[in-house]
Amino acid sequence: MDFISILSIFVLACCVGYYVVWSVTPALHTPLMAVTNAISSVIVVGALIAAAAAGVPGAKWLGLGAVVLASVNIFGGFAVTERMLAMYKKKDKPGAGKAGK
């Protein structure tokens, strides 16, 4: 891939990000931060490449270290997001609060 194609993907993804994030309800901004945290650990791809490559032991160990860090984030980030989202519940009986008016 040449630089311009990559740049196009990047710019378009920024635009998509802009519209998608504005549509996130403010009540879910904390889960948003947790899940963006988890997905930014896709950097694990680079870590895996470094860890799997033969030849330079220093690079391999740096890669393995990065795999550990990114994995903490992937598992921790998705799990904590899941835990938070499970807590958001609607009213059991709609209108129960107004019933006694």
Add this chain to the structure above:
Amino acid sequence: MEAHAVNPWVAVAYLIAGVCFILALRGLSSPATSRSGNRYGMIGMTIAVLTTLLTHVPVLGPPDPDLLVEIWVFDKVTIVEILAAIAIGAIIGLTTARRIAMTAMPQLVAAFHSLVGLAAVLVGLAAWLNPGAFGILDDAGQIFLPSRIEMSLGIAIGAITFSGSVIAFLKLNGNMSGAPILLPARHVINFGVLAAIIGLIGAYVLSDAGGPGEGLLIVWITLAAFAVGFLLIIPIGGADMPVVVSMLNSYSGWAAAAMGFTLHNTAMIITGALVGSSGAILSYIMCKAMNRSFISVIAGGFGADAGGAGEGGAKEQRPWKRGSAEDAAFLMKEAENVIIIPGYGMAVAQAQHALREMTDLLKEHGVNVKFAIHPVAGRMPGHMNVLLAEASVPYDEVFELEDINSEFAQADVAFIIGANDVVNPAAKTDKSSPIYGMPVFDVDKAKTIFFIKRSMGGQGYAGVDNDVFYMDQTMMLLSDAKKMVEEINKSLTD
């Protein structure tokens, strides 16, 4: 060029992973779709990891027949090491995610940001030491010029994210005072180090030492960037933390994007762009909710200067009324509409569960209870919503500032718990106030105001006095938030 996805299916797989990440964020547009969104995120990550393992760890992919024996032996070790590394990370991550208290979410998120930052630094350094594996070496054995820019930028942003997040974590976790630490001439120092990083990156990109692990410029860039992250965050006070946490969120995304450029990896670029814009938008929302410019937040020192001025000014003794738990219980029981405004103080006192109980008791008396949340309440965006959700407050009883502000005129009681600056009318009237222009709740329009506060001495983070304390319809409930709400609950059940 092995890293540059020769196989079109590999490119498609990374693209699908990227789309899954977009759907993950899209799901968060409503709590009803949010959990399926999170699943998409997990699927995307699984696709990205499996694709990389299949294409880059030969023991899983088609082995090279000429080197079969050698690679077989070597890579068996590698795959075991990689799986062990993932397992270690998984155990730490899952244990933390399960144990963490919801009130500690801001520091957890800051800690997670620091890990992304450090991972980006490690990957960048690995790419520098072994550029061949990343497919960024030219025929002359030098790292491609654009790759050098992307790599060093990725390392620099990652390092800033790391050290900045560590400081943010220490401040949020209380290991370090939340008060701003102001170095003399800090702006000069910050700009100097930033300029030095840009200069070093330029020098590295143009230098002859472009081979694997050549020259020490990359190391200097890393160290200088660590210093910038540290220097940037120490002068920022506790109340500005929502902006800082969002900003670091954004940085972690840009670091991932920069590494994606180096690796020509679509999944990383899409994710980096998403996370980067997400953090940037959140920072913008937070700044707007405080009516402060991003620059002034980053310049830091908020709270320290204003606090100093407050102490110096002659404080007049103004009359205020003290209320009791019984007063609050009685008046709220008789009320038709009650609006509760929670703030960081509620989180500190862990009063959310007692508060939920109070709303249940009030509902039994036929009272219409709503929660009103300011965008900057708490230490990160949406912090209060999570705490209320944890206490099983239904999310359709929780409202944002602009949706509920017109309802205070019809409210019989405004119940303020642990909030202060977000209800200060000075933001609307007093042009000299440091919070002037910040959108605030019109609590003064409510018939009665109950204001839970530890004591009359302490003020909000902005260090400004609040006229609401002294209003005719205000009753101050001076106590620990949780204790006070529990006492109110007792009177409500009697």
